[in-house]
Amino acid sequence: MKSLKNFHFFEDWMQRYEYMIELGKSLPLIDEEYKTDNHIIKGCQSKVWIHAALEKEQVNFTADSDAIITKGIIAILIRVFSNQRPKAILEANTEFIDKIGLKEHLSPTRANGLASMIKQIKMYAVAFQTQLN
Amino acid sequence: MIDVNKIRSDFPILSRKVNGQDLVYFDNAATSQTPTQVIDVIIDYYSRLNSNIHRGVHKLSQEATEAYEIARIKIQKHFNAAKPYEIILTSGTTEGINLIASGYSNLLKPKDELIISAMEHHSNIVPWQMLCEKTGAYLKVIPMTLEGTLNMKAFGELLNKKTKLVFINHVSNALGTVNPIVEIINKAHANDAYVLIDGAQACPHIKPDLQALDVDFYVTSAHKLCGPTGVGMLYGKAELLKLLPPYQGGGEMISTVTFEKTTYADLPHKFEAGTPNIAGVIAFGAALDYMNDIGFDSIAKYENELLNYATDSLQKIDGMKIYGEAHNKTAVISFNVGKIHPYDLGSILDQLGIAVRTGHHCAQPIMDFFEIPGTVRASFSFYNTFEEIDRFIAGVDKAAGMLQ
Numbered sequence: 356m357k358s359l360k361n362f363h364f365f366e367d368w369m370q371r372y373e374y375m376i377e378l379g380k381s382l383p384l385i386d387e388e389y390k391t392d393n394h395i396i397k398g399c400q401s402k403v404w405i406h407a408a409l410e411k412e413q414v415n416f417t418a419d420s421d422a423i424i425t426k427g428i429i430a431i432l433i434r435v436f437s438n439q440r441p442k443a444i445l446e447a448n449t450e451f452i453d454k455i456g457l458k459e460h461l462s463p464t465r466a467n468g469l470a471s472m473i474k475q476i477k478m479y480a481v482a483f484q485t486q487l488n
Numbered sequence: 489m490i491d492v493n494k495i496r497s498d499f500p501i502l503s504r505k506v507n508g509q510d511l512v513y514f515d516n517a518a519t520s521q522t523p524t525q526v527i528d529v530i531i532d533y534y535s536r537l538n539s540n541i542h543r544g545v546h547k548l549s550q551e552a553t554e555a556y557e558i559a560r561i562k563i564q565k566h567f568n569a570a571k572p573y574e575i576i577l578t579s580g581t582t583e584g585i586n587l588i589a590s591g592y593s594n595l596l597k598p599k600d601e602l603i604i605s606a607m608e609h610h611s612n613i614v615p616w617q618m619l620c621e622k623t624g625a626y627l628k629v630i631p632m633t634l635e636g637t638l639n640m641k642a643f644g645e646l647l648n649k650k651t652k653l654v655f656i657n658h659v660s661n662a663l664g665t666v667n668p669i670v671e672i673i674n675k676a677h678a679n680d681a682y683v684l685i686d687g688a689q690a691c692p693h694i695k696p697d698l699q700a701l702d703v704d705f706y707v708t709s710a711h712k713l714c715g716p717t718g719v720g721m722l723y724g725k726a727e728l729l730k731l732l733p734p735y736q737g738g739g740e741m742i743s744t745v746t747f748e749k750t751t752y753a754d755l756p757h758k759f760e761a762g763t764p765n766i767a768g769v770i771a772f773g774a775a776l777d778y779m780n781d782i783g784f785d786s787i788a789k790y791e792n793e794l795l796n797y798a799t800d801s802l803q804k805i806d807g808m809k810i811y812g813e814a815h816n817k818t819a820v821i822s823f824n825v826g827k828i829h830p831y832d833l834g835s836i837l838d839q840l841g842i843a844v845r846t847g848h849h850c851a852q853p854i855m856d857f858f859e860i861p862g863t864v865r866a867s868f869s870f871y872n873t874f875e876e877i878d879r880f881i882a883g884v885d886k887a888a889g890m891l892q
Contacts, residue, residue: 422829
């Protein structure tokens, strides 16, 4: 899994949020044609769409949200999970969320959104793993 | 006159820190905070009186029953109901609405009509939809204007001889609009329809006189007026409540039980099955005492000053759009800044120790009407200060700078 060590340097919440907002702008955006209810993640206060494609046995994620901070959160997840083999995504543990201090900055309602995003990413991996078997 | 420093010292939670900063609590429309005077009553109940009511011959049960029934009378007097037994103690506004909806499922006929408004909370939409599905009645909706007020001309046109019930909130939770309930009640009565008013958002700011209003049913929750959660009241005119069947079966609500037939208890016990939230009801009474000691005229005047100050200050922020611009509104401001998502703005404000509500406020039809995903809602109470509003305005400004 890729390093997210940048996050450790942010003592100040504002820097952390500003970094997340910047990350959100770098998010590989989902094609408009996939921005449908089928690709919406439930459990978020804002709208979140995630799509995945398998290329050379690796999963590529694209996503979008109508909220900027949420976009930053998905961007982090996609940095971690994109360009990985489905098996690696399935086996990945998600402790990094605690480690980079994301969870402590997310209220339970928002954390539910985060959990739903990870669940959706893993669901895609399950589907692609089945295809590969 | 409000002595806000003295009042604030009654609320222990107001001195806590959130994210390292002094809490600014502007989510009062979701729930109000609780003063020591009310907290102490709950502690006293469990320390001195705790027992089951209405049944025990022993001293504790008698004292607890007395305290519980005194609270009912306080609620009756506060709302100026004619009789104590017209006050049904519930778990809150939602239960009160469901109790009436359930009762009318036996009294409505197919093609009867019910009227609600376009600015209702989901809890005053869904039970009536369920009632319509059960009975074959139709649900009609009073449309809203762009200022966030009800189109009263349209209401007049919706009323007809088939209209049986009208359900309106006294104050909109998402917009703060105070609805013209006197006119609504009078027009509905002229058409022989009954009216239920959802007072959850009104009661923290307005002291309704139920007999003067001549309203048929009125519901509210204690936790919006400095009382505990999980307690509320349903007022109904005695002659109407008597027509409704019991809501839930159980202890307390019966007169005699045999396996052949059960006869039900009289009002209010017919609707109060099971052991109630005794401490909560007694604390509800204490909360009304607390607010009446301050005085609802003083509360309304002070909150209106807070509202005007906050509205004027917010409007200086670029891209500010306030939803709900009724002339007559409570201390609630629903807004968005430019294209910023309310969730983003609320998250930044939270980091600054400022509690607001974001989202659709359980009133999705209102958000659809304005074609927005939701709003940020700041709602003020008599224990809030002008300095807190300054911090909030600075917070919105800072967040807008970060997010735009």
